[in-house]
Amino acid sequence: MNDCPNADVRDLLPDLVHARLDAGTRGMVDAHVAGCADCREELALLRDMSATLRSRTPQVDVAGIVAAIPAHRAPVRRSWVGWRTAAAITMIAAGGSSVVMLRHDIAPVTDSLAVLPAVASPEPVSPSPITQKPRASQPVPSVKPVAPAVQRAPAVSNERELAMAGGTMHDLNEKELASLLRDIEKMDAMPSADVESPAIAPISPRVRTP
């Protein structure tokens, strides 16, 4: 028993047996089978196999099966009121979460703002532990008072203060950066790089040199 080289037609032979071909396809397959001995032989085999498979159908108790089938129960659906309530709760929960997240994001900025008055305060700021306890073995640079610069701090915009207090230079836009540079140039209390005097004046840790 040989295989027809036309695999497409061979693929359709079981469908021909079960009458599952549309008229056009069936006509094409019939025409091929009429002129192909291999396909006629295979078609005959398929019809025999199909009949054989169906001949040994196990007996089943149809009445018993039907008796075991439960009565149909329509699926329980929630009322629209219930869905609307669920949707409203979800929206409220989502909104609340968003607010909490936003507040959480803003919180560190608010903390930074809280320390700004210390920067702008004209009163002397407590020296940092580092400046308060210089090591004797290390040369200590002389630093001039920075009070005037500290007093000018309020002129700095809030955004820049925020950046200088808790952020980095990268947080500034060009305008803020230019403004900051102008303010720095005006400062007359820049600490000297020379090591002239061990005297250390209090300096605000908030004011940084670029």
Next chain:
Amino acid sequence: MSDVAEGADEQSDLDLINRWKGGDQRAATLLVERHAGSVARFAASVGAKGDVQDIVQDTFVRAFASIDSFRGDSSLRTWLFTIARRLLLDLRRSERRRGAQVEVQDGDAVTEYDALDSVVADETRQRMHLAMARLSKTQREVFTLRVGEGLSYKEIAAVADTTEGAARVHYHNAMRAIKEFLDE
């Protein structure tokens, strides 16, 4: 290929399903009468022996219990085959866990078919049974669905949890093996 014959059946199947939903128990009987034989043949081809009746009954019970999830995307028969196959796999799995019965191996099918030989009077059909018995389990499943039930490769893939390409390969390998056996 088109589902000319099946299309008409599917219309009727859906009509019967709707009638049963409306309280017509006769519709359920008609559906069972229409498909029980196919499901039983399929169950037998994939390894059901003495429990064919249980498998078929459970298949219909589960199908009707979840009939609202059947949207007619596939044929009802294909859906029933899928349920039956899963039931049988679950059953065999639980049996293996209990150690009550080992999985039906490919070689066991010969014995299974041999037991039925006495009812096959025709010698040619008897040889066909033996040819089927020599197929692997997967080949036999695919061949039964393709030749015995007339399913498309797409439907077979859905039932047997495989691809259309793999189903096609299994079918042609089965066909070649059967031809070789019959030519011996």
